[in-house]
Amino acid sequence: MYNVLHVIGHIGRGGDTTVVLDVMKNMDCSKFHFDFITHKGAKEEIVKELRDAGSKVYIMDGDVRELGLINYYKSFLKALKQMGVSYDAIHVHTGMQSGVALAAARKAGIPKRICHSHVTAIQRKTSIIKKIIATPIFRYLYIKNSTVKVACSKDAGAFMYGKDSKFTVVYNAVDIAPYLDVTPQEIRKREQEIGAKEDDVLIGHVARMSEMKNQRFILGLARKMEDCSKLKFVMIGDGPDFPEIKTLAQNQSNIVLMGRRSDIPSLMKTFDCVILPSLPGEGFPVTMIEAQAAGCRCLISENVTKEVEVGLKLVKSIPLKKPDEWVEELKTIEKNRNYLQRNECAKRLIDMGFGKTEFVNNWIRLYEV
Known part of the structure; x- marks a missing residue:
């Protein structure tokens, strides 16, 4: 069994949840297993569905903005320990803050660390000063600690990794x-x-x-x-x-x-x-x-x-x-x-x-x- 840990900001709120669940419903479950780490505010009914389907779901007390970079890193390491699974890959969908989870995953010895960009801009309102200070730090973290870089479009990849960076594009799709x-x-x-x-x-x-x-x-x-x-x-x-x-x-x-x-x-x-x-x-x-x-x-x-x-x-x-x-x-x-x-x-x-x-x-x- 190939064990994958997905990190989603708020399960149930957006397109990142939709595409991960679509893969989960259509993949060969005899070969792959998905678990999840998410943040408080996740949709309870979706969390229950995942747990009923056999996935572990760990809900953290907040994201990097709420906990701070260092506390989030420590909390994520604690979450990995409590999951009690030796993961083959971690697949992170949390935008600019993805690098903190990826750094913790690297520390924990997860060999494949996938950073996945789903957006083309910082969506939450924040000051220009914070953007100027935080963006280079976060970009350094997710580029340094990821082994695979993915985006849902060329524009999303250019935003996260830079126009000249190498990344894989996997376009979102639907059941037609x-x-x-x-x-x-x-x-x-x-x-x-x-x-x-x-x-x-x-x-x-x-x-x-x-x-x-x-x-x-x-x-x-x-x-x-x-x-x-x-x-x-x-x-x-x-x-x-x-x-x-x-x-x-x-x-x-x-x-x-x-x-x-x-x-x-x-x-x-x-x-x-x-x-x-x-x-x-x-x-x-x-x-x-x-x-x-x-x-x-x-x-x-x-x-x-x-x-x-x-x-x-x-x-x-x-x-x-x-x-x-x-x-x-x-x-x-x-x-x-x-x-x-x-x-x-x-x-x-x-x-x-x-x-x-x-x-x-x-x-x-x-x-x-």
Whole structure:
């Protein structure tokens, strides 16, 4: 058995958890076993699911920002000792602070130490002075103590390791097969839930409700387009900003909030366009592959890596400082229920290597076993 210890900032909160769990569900569990170290604030139901599946999950009292570099290092060594497992590899997903965990893993004798970048900017607000002082220290730690450097996109790798550094890119992927199985009946049911009229054009947004995902920009677009009676914005997801977004949107008739959903393939097939006006920090958002698998046109901000345009010519990038260009582009979106054409997009993505099987195989190759 090849034992891997994953380090995730807050299990259950973001895309890093999603991709690790996707690998775990699809890998050969007779050959690989995953355990986890995370920080307080992890989602309890996900932690319970992992423990029920046989994984050890150690929850630390905080991250480097909360505990301080030295105390975090000591606490991490203590966590490794309490795990009581001789790990073949450690796979760290905690951004700039990854080097502290990797240094502890090196001290503990873990031979393979993987640093994985999922972002293109420091997401938490901090002072410029702290960034200037801390960034070189953290970069030194994770570059010195990692044996393998990985990123979810070229931009994410350049941010973490430097433009001229060597690193492996493993693009995030999704299980594309369900996008080929969506029926017209399912789509009509989603349309009824949304309250869509026959000629309505549906603009979807699927993301965690948080500052970086920039839902307030969508609300602003919706206000500018209230006179476009056929256009309806449908927002999927929950998160810390959900209560505020719900309050702000309550008087906008062209906004529909649906909360967290598990039927993403049928919803994506119901949308005519998906928008992602993110602030800096996106790595390689899975939602863009999901949208293209459903044959949706996509509008993204300049802060989303252009690498999400994989060759289907469905993605257009517009700067956030030009909201009127967003409005004009949205006015060109037409209702599209050509199922054969949209299914062809999913098939092409599978051929390009963005299916689940290819993704899992590329991920497992990181362990070289």
